[in-house]
Amino acid sequence: MDTLDEVFEQLQHQQNAEDAFAVIRNAAAALGFPYCTYGRRSAMPLARPEVQILSNYPVAWQQRYIERGYAARDPSVRRAARAKQPVIWQAKEESEELQFWDEAVSFGLRYGWAQASYDCSSNLGLLSLVRETEPITLAEVRSRRAACAALAEAAHLHLMPLLAGAPPIALTADRLTSREREVLTWTADGKTAFEIGQILGTAERTVKFHLQNAVVKLDARNKTHAATKALLLGWLV
Template sequence: MESETIVDLFAAITKIDTARSADAILQAFRAAMEHYGLRNFLITGLPVPHGTDWQREILADGWSPEWHRRYVAQEYFLHDPCVAQCRHSPEPFRWGELPAARLVPRAKLVMDEAAEFGMKEGICVPIHVPLAGPGVVTMASDRMDVPPSAMPFIETLCVHTFRSLSALGTPGDRDEPTPLTARERELLEWSAQGKSTDDIACILGVTRNTVESHQRNIRGKLDAINVAHAIVKALRRQEIQI
């Protein structure tokens, strides 16, 4: 992973974590996403299929008012193929990657009309939280510029923003964080320098499975969704340096 990406992610997450309001959180999130041309967004929970009160789950609405009114009036939530995909898939996806089988005529109409409202390209980041229903951060624009290398950055920031908005007004976790071991810190510092799992296994003289086991432990201790998130959280805890 490039050090510039880590620095940008560190800066964005720091702004979100020090924000004192939803508006401040969204300002930091919006600034980061606009870098990739993603100007429209919706951050929301996903209630049960065919639920008619889905709007109560919305955490942040960055859609255009015109599209929001159209979406609600036509009950597009019930037919949106992005919603259907996010319910069962944990992986982020581009709108253009939606399975063709999900684009029945009504679903295709939703996507076609979104394009008419200036949202021709987009990304969905499904949110799956233990003991809670699914959610999604969806972003779109008439044209986005998102290279594959940027997807971990986008996924991390979307999940972190969703969690931060959900946690507003709730007591923080007062448990002392579990520190990383010396080997875990060493492994994470190699990851921050852009080394792959196989590279790290070779450098440390261990198997790939051992490295992956350490990575799982690291993510668990840091409550991180991926390597990028773990690196930033460890940096903020001053457990590693880059």
């Protein structure tokens, strides 16, 4: 497959969600997942949130998914939305919404990997990678976790704003200053703002200032989320 740097580069040239999704879909296929879907669920209104989906799932399954209101019942979405780590599922081993899983299997959707993220407005984005054959083994999770996580982050950074009608976040390292990258690096190592200030010989409030700027620039929820995004993109010193 193309390197993740090449995937990020390709995404820079896509100005609509469908073309950007094609880049993500091709990268997913190269990772061994011929089926791919990306969904965005708005945080508001609470009763009837807006749901937008890009997918190469079988068309008949996409229609069934809409007709039966599975967007509100899909157990893989519920699990991923609550999880901090990727969710690995096997349809035949799931214990809830059995009709949903039986129907998914009938369309060739047996094994999946899903990772969710929230933007600064608490809108949910979810990338799901799915295939019909070969269960996802622990060895595969270990070997491909970083690549799948980076692909999910690329999808969140680019597809979520496009689906919301906003410009995508520029995936370029110069988005952050050298000092912002530095404080994020120490944050990724588990250091507090006070400790980073001691290391860099600067005031704690100055460290917090740089961290807050990085959080805003990366459209992150907090400093840990910002550090994770920057790490996956290869921006940390």
